Amino acid sequence: MSYPESRLQRNYVQVESACGTIPNSSGAATLAGTDAFLCMNCDMKPGGVVNKRPDKTGSLSQIAGTPGRRSGTWSMRCSLAGSGSAGTAPDIDAFLQAAFGKAGSVSAGASVTYALEDASPSLTIWDFNALAAADQQVAMASIVARAKFEIGGDFAYADFSGESKYVLRKDNFANEDSTAKSGLTAFPSEPGTRTVAGASVAGYKGTITLDGQTYTTLRSGSLELAVARVLPKDVWNSDYPGAVSSGVRVVTVALSLYDDDSANLLALKNKATNNTAVDLSLVVGVVAGNIWAFNCKNVLFEKPGYEYGESRRIMNLTGEASASSVSAKDELSLVIT
Amino acid sequence: MIFRFIGIEGHVADVKMEAFGQAVELSEADGAAAISGNFPILPDAEFQACGFTPEELTEYAYPGPRSECSMVFAEKWKAARVALHEVRERLNNGGHLARTEVLTGTITQLGGE
Numbered sequence: 001m002s003y004p005e006s007r008l009q010r011n012y013v014q015v016e017s018a019c020g021t022i023p024n025s026s027g028a029a030t031l032a033g034t035d036a037f038l039c040m041n042c043d044m045k046p047g048g049v050v051n052k053r054p055d056k057t058g059s060l061s062q063i064a065g066t067p068g069r070r071s072g073t074w075s076m077r078c079s080l081a082g083s084g085s086a087g088t089a090p091d092i093d094a095f096l097q098a099a100f101g102k103a104g105s106v107s108a109g110a111s112v113t114y115a116l117e118d119a120s121p122s123l124t125i126w127d128f129n130a131l132a133a134a135d136q137q138v139a140m141a142s143i144v145a146r147a148k149f150e151i152g153g154d155f156a157y158a159d160f161s162g163e164s165k166y167v168l169r170k171d172n173f174a175n176e177d178s179t180a181k182s183g184l185t186a187f188p189s190e191p192g193t194r195t196v197a198g199a200s201v202a203g204y205k206g207t208i209t210l211d212g213q214t215y216t217t218l219r220s221g222s223l224e225l226a227v228a229r230v231l232p233k234d235v236w237n238s239d240y241p242g243a244v245s246s247g248v249r250v251v252t253v254a255l256s257l258y259d260d261d262s263a264n265l266l267a268l269k270n271k272a273t274n275n276t277a278v279d280l281s282l283v284v285g286v287v288a289g290n291i292w293a294f295n296c297k298n299v300l301f302e303k304p305g306y307e308y309g310e311s312r313r314i315m316n317l318t319g320e321a322s323a324s325s326v327s328a329k330d331e332l333s334l335v336i337t
Numbered sequence: 338m339i340f341r342f343i344g345i346e347g348h349v350a351d352v353k354m355e356a357f358g359q360a361v362e363l364s365e366a367d368g369a370a371a372i373s374g375n376f377p378i379l380p381d382a383e384f385q386a387c388g389f390t391p392e393e394l395t396e397y398a399y400p401g402p403r404s405e406c407s408m409v410f411a412e413k414w415k416a417a418r419v420a421l422h423e424v425r426e427r428l429n430n431g432g433h434l435a436r437t438e439v440l441t442g443t444i445t446q447l448g449g450e
Contacts (some may be wrong), residue, residue, distance in 0.1 A: 034374020073426030082343030084400075085377035086417050088425075093375060199349035287400045289345055289377075318375045 002203045006281075008130035010190060011042045013094040015103075019243050020182055021066070022167045025182040027185030031126060036063040036194035037091040039078035040157075042127055043073035044139040046167035047071035071231065072164030072240050074125055074139045080149070082290035086110055086337045095160045096334065098123050099147035099225055100141035104336075111337045115312075116329040120229050120244045124182075128190040136190070140182045141165035143244050145227045149294060151284045152220030152256075156203035156292065163231045165241050201285040201292060211271065213264040219314065220284055223294050225332060226250045228288055243311035251321040251332045253280065253299055256313050259306060259313040272301035272317060284314075293335040296321040338434070340368050341384035344349065344377035345416050358384070358394040365434055367421045372421070380434050387413045407416045432439050 009187050012035040014023045023030045034277050049068040057063055087109040101117030129135075145162035149235070166180050170187040188319040208215045228247025235242040257264070271278055271294040277298040285291040301319035308314075340361050342354040349371050352361050361378065363371065371378055393410050397403045406414070424434065 032374065034369060034370055034376060082345075083375055083377055085418055086424055088344075088377050106422065108422035109415050184445065193349075194352050195347070195349045195371050195374055197344055197376050199346045259395060287345065287404060289400075324415045337438070 002131055002133070004129040004131040004134035005133070009042065010036065010128045010130065010194065011039055011090075012036050012126040012128070012191070012194075014124045014126075015094045016122045016124055016141070017096055017218060018076065020240075022124045022140050022182040022184055024136065024183045027183065028072075029184055029188040031188055033122060033191040033193050034195045035094075035126075036191070036196050037078070038081070038196055039076050042074075042125065043078045044072060044074040044125065044137060044142075044164065044167045046169075047073065047193070068239070069233050069241075070166050071233055071241055072139050072142075072167040074142050074161070074164050074167075075127070075161035075199040077157060077159045078156055079200040080203075080284070080292055081200050082292065083197045084199065084289040085197075086289050087112065088197075088289075090336060091160065091197060093198070094123055095144060095158075096145070097121050098142075098144040098150055098162075098332070099160065099212060100332075101227075110132070112336050113336075114334040116249065116332060118246065118329070119247045120227070126190075132189070136170040136187065137167055138187075139164035139167045141231060141241070141244070143231065144227070145229045146226045147230050148222060148224040148225065150220070150222045151203050151206070151282060152218060156201045156284045161219065161231060162312045163241070179238075196298065198290060199287075201287075201290055203284060205286045206291070207281070207282040208283070209281040211264075211268055211280065215257060215265070217258040217260060217265075221253070221255045223254075223282060223332075224252045224294070225248075238264060241297075249331075251296060252320050253282075253296055253317075253321065254315045257315050257317070259315040265315075268301075268317075269304050269315070271321070273305050275300060291337045293337070295333045297324055297330050297332075338363060338365050338368055339381040340371075341377040341381055342378050343414075343421060345385070347376060349378065350378055356398040358389060358398065367422075369428050369434050372425050372434075375425075377421060379417060379421050380424065383424060383436065384417060388415045388418065389413055389417075 031161045048070045050065040051068040052065040098121045100114040101119045104112040104114045123141045127137045142164040143162045148159040173187040208218045227249045231241030277300045282291040299319045299321045300315045323331045342359040346355045
C-alpha cells in the first residue's frame with residue numbers, strides 16, 4: 001500500500017471550446033505536457049446533495065435520502081511566474097483568460113496583454129498525483145469567479161477560484177453517466193513529461209505609480225477581480241449545473257504604504273478623502289519576460305486610514321476601479337512583458 | 338532536432354533549461370508541441386539566424402546581465418522573440434516548424450523540383 005504525497009501533486013489546465021466538454025479527440029482527452037502549471041495549492045471538491053424525504057416516517061427516525069443535484073468548486077494558488085520570454089504567455093495563461101474573459105493579445109516579441117471582456121471562458125482543470133495507482137480527478141466547466149493578485153512579499157501570488165460543473169474521479173469513471181464523463185470515453189493517464197516555463201517574480205520589486213506619481217513606500221498590495229459568474233443549479237431535468245451565467249464585475253485595490261509628509265502622498269490622501277478617482281499602475285518584477293503590470297483606471301479610494309502598530313505610521317488605501325464609460329471595459333488590464 | 342532556449346528557466350522533456358541559448362534535442366513533434374504550448378524555445382536554424390555570438394551567449398546567459406545588455410544584443414534578443422512568435426503562429430495555423438523556403442531549398446538540394 002502506498003500513499004499519494006501532497007508534494008507530488010501535478011496539475012494541468014485547458015481552455016474548453018465548449019463549456020463542460022473536456023477537450024478530447026473522439027473521446028480521448030487531448031491533455032498534453034505543455035498544459036502543466038506549477039502551483040502551491042489546487043483544490044477541487046465535488047458537490048452533491050442528498051435530499052432527505054420530507055414526509056413524516058411515523059417515528060423520530062429518518063429514512064435514507066436520494067441523490068440530488070451535483071456541482072463542484074475549485075481553487076488554485078500559485079506564485080506569479082512569467083514565461084521568461086516577452087511576448088510568450090505564462091503557464092497560467094488559461095486562468096488569466098478565464099478571469100479576464102478572453103485570450104491575451106500578443107505583441108510579437110514584446111508583450112501579452114489581458115484586457116477585460118464580458119465573455120466567460122471555462123476551463124478543465126486536472127489534478128494528478130505522481131502515484132499513478134492513486135485516484136486522480138478533473139474539474140470541468142470550471143469558471144473563474146475571483147482572481148486575486150498579491151504583491152509586496154518575497155514573491156507575488158495569484159489566487160483563482162470558482163465553480164465547476166462536477167469533479168470527476170478516475171476510480172469512479174466507469175460508474176458515472178455521460179454528462180459527468182463530459183465527452184471522455186476513458187480517464188487519461190498523466191502525460192509522460194511536463195513542460196513548465198518561468199521563474200517566480202520577486203514580489204517586492206517593480207514600479208508603483210499612483211495618480212501619475214511613483215512611490216517607493218509600498219509595503220504590500222492586492223488587486224482583486226471578482227466577476228459574479230455562476231453555474232445555475234436549477235436546470236430542469238438535469239442533475240448538473242447549466243452553462244455559465246455572468247453578473248457584475250468588481251475590481252478592488254488594497255494598498256499599504258508607509259506614511260510620509262511628501263506633497264505627492266498628501267495630494268493622494270486628499271483625492272481619496274474628496275472622492276476624486278485616480279489611475280494606478282502596479283508593476284511587479286524587473287526581469288524582462290517576467291514583468292507583470294496591472295493597470296487600474298478610475299480608482300475611487302475610501303478615506304485613508306492610519307495604523308500605529310509598526311515603528312513607522314502606516315497608511316492603508318482601499319478602493320474600487322471603474323470603467324471610463326458605459327462601453328469601455330478598461331477598469332483593469334494586465335500587461336506581461 | 339536541436340532547439341535553443343530563450344527564456345529565464347523552465348523544464349522540457351525532463352531537461353532543466355536555465356541559460357539563454359541552451360540547446361536541447363527534441364523530436365520535431367515534441368519541439369512543435371512545446372512551442373505551441375508557450376515554452377520559449379526556438380528551432381536552431383531560427384536561433385542562428387539572429388546572429389548571437391559565442392561571447393554574447395556567455396555574457397548574457399542569465400537574466401541579471403541581460404537586464405543591462407548592449408543595444409546590439411537587445412536587438413538580436415528581440416529578433417529571437419519575434420521569430421518565436423512567428424514559429425508559434427505558423428504551427429497554430431497548421432504549418433511546419435521550418436519555414437517554407439527552407440523546406441523548398443532542402444527539396445531542391447535533394448534533386449526535387
